Amino acid sequence: MDVYGPRNIITRFFEHCVKILVFLSAVMMFFPTMNPARVTELINRTISLFTSAVSYSRLTAEAVRAIRLGWVMENNFTFILLASMVICLAIFGALLGAGLSTGNLRLKRLAYKLTLGGGVGQILGLLGIYFVYLRLWESANLERVLPQISSGFGVYLAIASATVFLSLAVLALTPKAAADMPYEMERSKQLVLMYLPFAALVFVFSYLPLWGWRYAFFDYRPGVTALTAENFVGLKWFAFLFQNPATLNDIVRVMRNTLIMSTLGLATSWLPMVFAMFLVEAKSARFKRFVQTFTTIPNFISWVLVYGLALAIFSTDGFVNSLLLNLGLRTQPINYLMGDSFIWLKMWAWGTWKGLGWSAIIYIATISSIDPTLYESATVDGAGRFQKMRYITLPSLMPTYFVLLIMAVAAFLSNGMEQYLVFENSTNTAKITVLDLYVYQLGIKNGVIPLSTLIGMVKSLVSLVLLFSVNRLSKMVRGESIF
Amino acid sequence: MATTRQEKGKTGDIVFNLINYTVFTIFTIACIYPFYYLFINTISENSLVQRGLITFIPRGIHLTNYVALAEVNELGTSFLVTVARTVIGTGLMVVVSAFAGYLVTRREMQHRTFWYRFLIITMYFNAGLIPWYLTMSMLGLTNNFLGYIIPTIVAPFNVILVKTYVESIPVELEESAFIDGAGYLKVFRYIIWPLSKPILATIAVFGAVGHWNSFMDSLILMQGAPHLQTVQHRLFNYLNQNTNLEAIMGRSGIVQDMLNTKVIKYTISMVTIIPILMVYPYMQKYFERGIMLGAVKG
Structure with a gap:
């Protein structure tokens, strides 16, 4: 098969696109502004999709009173938590797929089936969130609940759809592997793949905080002002x-x-x-x-x-x-x-x-x-x-x-x-x-x-x-x- | 002439030894006496303790202080939390350090130097307390038990220790297993893991002591979740609050005799020291090996 043929170049381009999309969706998982699960004003602006999926107490921190007063049904939040979990798990599955895609043909096909599955999972989770959004309109006190679709929702939906489409394209463009072909990957890449989860932890807890240095350039007061352009004060501090x-x-x-x-x-x-x-x-x-x-x-x-x-x-x-x-x-x-x-x-x-x-x-x-x-x-x-x-x-x-x-x-x-x-x-x-x-x-x-x-x-x-x-x-x- | 010189040397020796032994004995006593003092004051007659009469020898020995403490629910919760984080946190940390440490010994790893440095740099450079706290908060790990576990899983220093140790294992052992068709996981499971037991025991012991003594992360991360405070955090609160202590004791219906904040503080301190003192004799050799290995360059 001609490695440099147009068909291969397109396939490779698609593969790279899928990997970039999966990586993007994983990073966005930790950014509160990109949280697709924020379907009501009762969910704090500072919580990310990941937080929505792991911490019910953080998710409902500002809704406790609303739930007690009957403004909104509590099971909506349980559902948001579950849907967020589905999205996060789907992203992790897709990440695994992106990692495995460096293997041989058989492994590669498995990998893009995983990213496909991940994309579908994300869409299902997003549908779940949309379902909650619709239900929120039936809440008793709409002025306080303020159902909304966040900008993160659209971005996630676009990324997930693109992941699904491109994974399908890659699967269609690559030949089927023989059933007796073993799953294989170069040893140098296997090692990196096994090391990546730990590197990710190090990144999150030791490198990600560096991003927090930006607080030094804003007029930020917890719960009062946010990190917005008008609060940027440069070297004031x-x-x-x-x-x-x-x-x-x-x-x-x-x-x-x-x-x-x-x-x-x-x-x-x-x-x-x-x-x-x-x-x-x-x-x-x-x-x-x-x-x-x-x-x-x-x-x-x-x-x-x-x-x-x-x-x-x-x-x-x-x-x-x-x-x-x-x-x-x-x-x-x-x-x-x-x-x-x-x-x-x-x-x-x-x-x-x-x-x-x-x-x-x-x-x-x-x-x-x-x-x-x-x-x-x-x-x-x-x-x-x-x-x-x-x-x-x-x-x-x-x-x-x-x-x-x-x-x-x-x-x-x-x-x-x-x-x-x-x-x-x-x-x-x-x-x-x-x-x-x-x-x-x-x-x-x-x-x-x-x-x-x-x-x-x-x-x-x-x-x-x-x-x-x-x-x-x-x-x-x-x-x-x-x- | 020769004899006088020898004589002089001998007296010099005696004086030297006398001073040497005395200084070390005094310092050693200074190191252990506080523990002993605390201990005898928790088992002696409480009225004598109150009057400050127990200084060297325990009198009127009883264990009611310890028994009474068992009724303080808050303390029990803290113990459970601390034991849980010690067991889970240490277990995960050991397995991960061992595996990551093994991976970075393999020279065929793509961009190995980069991945290794990516980890090691974090030992010398960090963003600071506040950005770390904000990150933890953003991830939802504040007021959350996982906040004790997840950030402590990958410990760069332990990865270095394992790496150095694994490098001393003859590489032929691995190679022959690879020829027999084993993968990295199998080699790790059946060759590296069993052979690295000594270093793994060392990092386990250090990790466990670290988790048991953890205080700052509890103080910073669990501000809104008192039920997740570690024992050290709880002890710190008790040491600083007189009224609160008596209220706690009154609530759990402890005998009047115990209404003595001094004894209560001593007893709680003792209870948190005991686990360390109990494992220390068995673990000493691991501690010492740890600092020796720590001296190797990264």
């Missing part, structure tokens, strides 16, 4: 950051806390290494085991529990106060968790308490892999304990130390927020709020979405620049890098 004295003040304060906490961490980043070097000097294997076992436990409990322990030890009725009061060394209890004195040092101490033993393990393991003959010959040459530590142990730990240091510098702006969140209270908030915690408070607690998105965005970009520069620097200075 950048300017706001520097022009609004209160915000600027907050930022300066938060950056100070962040930099101090990170600097404290970096300045003591050698502690685990020294911990390991001295621990291996202990002769008793049992003692070493004992220390290692118990100093790593704190790493495996959550910061909430660390806070629970801190309460038990340092609060007014905790261990320290009870002991001092009962011994008569003090008459009034002091709550060590209140107030902001030494708060940075305290936070550093909790971090060290939690992580020191754990961070040391990697160095301990590295030390145990050092060639023992090095130490033996050093002993013969008359080297003492500290000389051996200085000239044999330390140099062998340096590569590991530097890799971890690069990572720590790259994460200079990310202190994590769990620790600061649990220890934060009204008396220490000014000194404990680090950048991550500030973004959380601003965005999640106070709902100031554009500004908090902007700060997070700048942070991500700066961290990326930091990572590359530190990696570069390390490559130049020590010839080591993390990538």
Whole structure:
């Protein structure tokens, strides 16, 4: 058969069209503006087709009152959920088909039968939604229910019809495969196909949020204003950051806390290494085991529990106060968790308490892999304990130390927020709020979405620049890098 | 001359060891004493605990605090939710990491480097908390149990761990299976999966601890669904609310003796620590192997 014949070129063109259409319908599934299931004003503008299919509570969030008052029949929503599910499943089936279409002739025919089925399934689901739309006109309170056909409905119907038509065309244009032909696909493509579902998950949860950066350029208030052209404000929030004295003040304060906490961490980043070097000097294997076992436990409990322990030890009725009061060394209890004195040092101490033993393990393991003959010959040459530590142990730990240091510098702006969140209270908030915690408070607690998105965005970009520069620097200075 | 030098070395040794052992002992005690303190205060006579008299030795041992806690329904729900996410989330994560990790070891994969980097970049770069939250909300994963599971299925770091481990398995094993007509799924199921058990156990243990300790995702995603809060989230609420605690205790008809917020907080904390402390001795070797493997380059 002539691969370059006009018939083949047309077939291939159709095949590509089907794949593009299927991909489009899958992407649109996550965009609320393209939701074909929004047949009434009672369904929130912010929910996508996918959400309509998986979350009944989100679907009916704004209709609860209408259902209770009898304005609209509840089973309409159940039906919308089911129809959305049918459409989503049909899209997944079509996606599978698009993936399989890279196989041999027999597999390819199966693939386009799947996209055909997917297209038909979508149309059936859309019909279901249309049926609900018709039923909605019988609702008691039409002014509130406002039955409507969304623009997404038309787009989906067009795409699904085109998918059906083009799949049929491809099936008609390709020859039938012999019944004894096995299903086959190139191995390099099989691997990609099996990997794709995971890549899709990564895309949705790690790359799709980047699209959320657009909130930083809009005057967006949840539930009040939407992301529309008239609310586009460009770089207004950048300017706001520097022009609004209160915000600027907050930022300066938060950056100070962040930099101090990170600097404290970096300045003591050698502690685990020294911990390991001295621990291996202990002769008793049992003692070493004992220390290692118990100093790593704190790493495996959550910061909430660390806070629970801190309460038990340092609060007014905790261990320290009870002991001092009962011994008569003090008459009034002091709550060590209140107030902001030494708060940075305290936070550093909790971090060290939690992580020191754990961070040391990697160095301990590295030390145990050092060639023992090095130490033996050093002993013969008359080297003492500290000389051996200085000239044999330390140099062998340096590569590991530097890799971890690069990572720590790259994460200079990310202190994590769990620790600061649990220890934060009204008396220490000014000194404990680090950048991550500030973004959380601003965005999640106070709902100031554009500004908090902007700060997070700048942070991500700066961290990326930091990572590359530190990696570069390390490559130049020590010839080591993390990538 | 020689003897004095040796003598000097010996005293130096003794002093060094003394200081060394003492410092490590003190730090170790600092690490475990808080757990011990918490524990003895939950099993001792509550009136003594209230007066702060239990510091080193438990007195008047009883378990009524723990028994009373079992009646707090809210806490039971949180436990169920957390156990469910730990089991389901860890199971899926292990299977997916193992399979994806195996796939990226196959050199014949089309655009392999691209697909691998596509995954690894996400470890160093992310959009930030707020866009992530907005995405979760857009997908309908807020106030939804699936919000705990789906985002945690693919963990790039674990994929790296599995990939590195699988690369150490002799490739001839796979090749001979391919010659016998096995496909990737079969090879994965019968060769890679059984041989990677050690690394899979390690990531399972880390994953389970992560799920059990999860707090931030519960705090951020489940604002409108208190029944889906994890134990850590619930504990955090209890630690910060005195009145609420007593109200809860009063509602579930707990003896007057328990109307002591301090003891209640301690007991709830202890209950959430116990599972970790119980599995820790068995899992220690997996934890340690995990950090060693984590040191390899991506």
